[in-house]
Amino acid sequence: MSETAVGVVTALAQARRATQLYPPTHPSFAEAVEGLVTAVRAAAAAAPFTLNWHQGRLYHESAVLPDDLPGMAAMAEAFEARRIESMGLHAGFGETDALGLTEVLALKPGPDLDVDAELASRGVSNVSIQFLADDDEEREERDRKREADRGMYNQLISMLRAAQAQMARGGTADLGHASGVVAGIAGRLGEDQAAILAMATMRAKTEADLFHSTNVMIYALTLGTSLGLPDEGLTSLGLSALLHDIGKSAFDTADEHQAQAIKLMHPSVGAQILGRLPGEDKASMLVAYEHHMGMDGSGYPERPADYIPHPYSRMIAIADRYENLTKPDPFGVAQTPDRAVVQILREARGPLDALFTRLFVKAIGVFPVGCLVRLSDMRVAVVAGHGNDALLPKVRVIYDENGIELEEPVELLPDEAQVTIIEVIDPDALAL
Ligand SMILES: [Fe+2]
Ligand SMILES: [Fe+2]
Structure with missing residues (x-):
């Protein structure tokens, strides 16, 4: 990729930033505007310099601009939010153009923003802009996928409801179909992590435990994906997460007098229930039994001193803790994600697995850039x-x-x- 292209994009980002941060009288302001004029004149001397926006990336001619250029994220965002498909900068580019362009790129995007009119009103004459055709198709496709994601989520909730009822009655449940849905969600995590993670905040007042389990599954899968678990492992991890609290279904959770018993007993009761499931994979049984043990043995049930819980149990313990911290308490108060992250990192020195906790935090992020x-x-x-x-x-x-x-x-x-x-x-x- 050419030096001049990098120069223009960097100068554009710098000018945009400087005009947002400094008053016009500030030397950095004038410096940044001048820098942009110089960069564009060098780049557009022979032919107009064109930047194209395509599917989430900025291109100069056929070369994609690297994501890690300074200010690149802001520039990409500026193009996307204003639906700019291509921007041509012409040889006569001067101070008025530089100022007007950076000002317009800083205007709040929205349906009422007319970029062309704003540029014209600022006397910009050496910039030509083409806009993306209204891509209803793309938006429809995205909506369709979100709809399908939510469908999978709801499917899991109802399967979980049925499995819980069956198992509570002493029967076993066929989880073959559930594995398919878990695999589907794991696959979507690879494609669109943000959309799937956003779903993990879904909850309802009734059947709160079903939502809890499904959200824990999403967090566990996020960690599993970042660890590079193979598909089979992800499905097993996801199912184990879905079923980690199944032992609670044997109790009357509405009865407050039972709360302590439920807390202490649900791991072993859950393991018993899941032990009845047909199949080779005993991960879910282990996870039900071990998910409250803690790395340091501070939890329950009690265990020999040198006992180390299964990796899935350690992963799901983190997902479970994070879900519990971020879901509203009986008064409707929930911790913000950053505080929950601080808390689990604290606990990584005790009950939670230190390495998995760090990877989990890295995967879900604490403070995104720009926050x-x-x-x-x-x-x-x-x-x-x-x-x-x-x-x-x-x-x-x-x-x-x-x-x-x-x-x-x-x-x-x-x-x-x-x-x-x-x-x-x-x-x-x-x-x-
Ligand atoms: Fe539990
Ligand atoms: Fe739980």
Whole structure:
């Protein structure tokens, strides 16, 4: 890929950032605009310079631009959100064009945004833009897939309901069909992790245990996928997660007096129930028995000192803990994902498997880049990149402790600055 293309994209991203962050009187502002003009003039000297957006990636001619260019994610987002298919920059490109273009790329995207009109009103004349045709088909396809995902989820809920009833009556259940659905969800995780993970937040007041089990399965599969388990292993892991609390179905969960007994007994009762299932795979039985034991033996049932739970039990224990932390308590209060992550990382020194917990956190992410956080000294920052510690990513401080916007954002590594991230903030609350 050509140096000039990299130069233009980098300059464009820098100019966009600078015009958002600095007032026009700031030297960095003028510098960034000038940088863009120079880069475009060099690139478009012989022929117009064109950037194309296709299926989630930016291209210059036929070369795809690397994802890790500085500002690339923001540029890709700017193209996609404004439905820009291609952007041509022409030889006469000057300061007015640079300023107008960066301003328009920073406007809030939406159905009312007319990019062409906005460019024209700013006197931009050396930029030509083509928009994506309305791709209803693509959107329909995505909707169809989401619909199918939800269908699979609901199928699992009803299969689980039937299996629970059967097993509680002392029978066995045929899980052949359930394995197929679990495999389907595992496959979709590979394609669209975000969509499947988003489903794991589904729950209902009634049959909360069925939703709990299905969500634990999604988290367990996410960890299993990141570990590179083969398909067969994923299915077995997913089924074991679905059935980990099956022992509870033998009890009357509405009876509060039984709560302690259910808590302590459901692992062994579950193992007994699952021991009746036909088939070679005994993972689900082991998981039911071991999922509350803890790596350090602090849980239950009791076990010999040198006993090590099955890897699936250790993985599902993490998924189970995370699900329990993020689901609302009886008062409707749930922990935010970042706090739940902090908590399970803490527990990784005790009951939870340390390595699997770290991999789990890596797979689901704590603070995605771009997320807004409050630091322990009350300043507000944007997550700017990942460091070695998932809890202390690199941040850019944009507001001081009184909520006043900084003229010059400060990049910092929280551990060096001896601050921590105390919460994730909703950008709408700050009207950014
Ligand atoms: Fe349990
Ligand atoms: Fe559970």
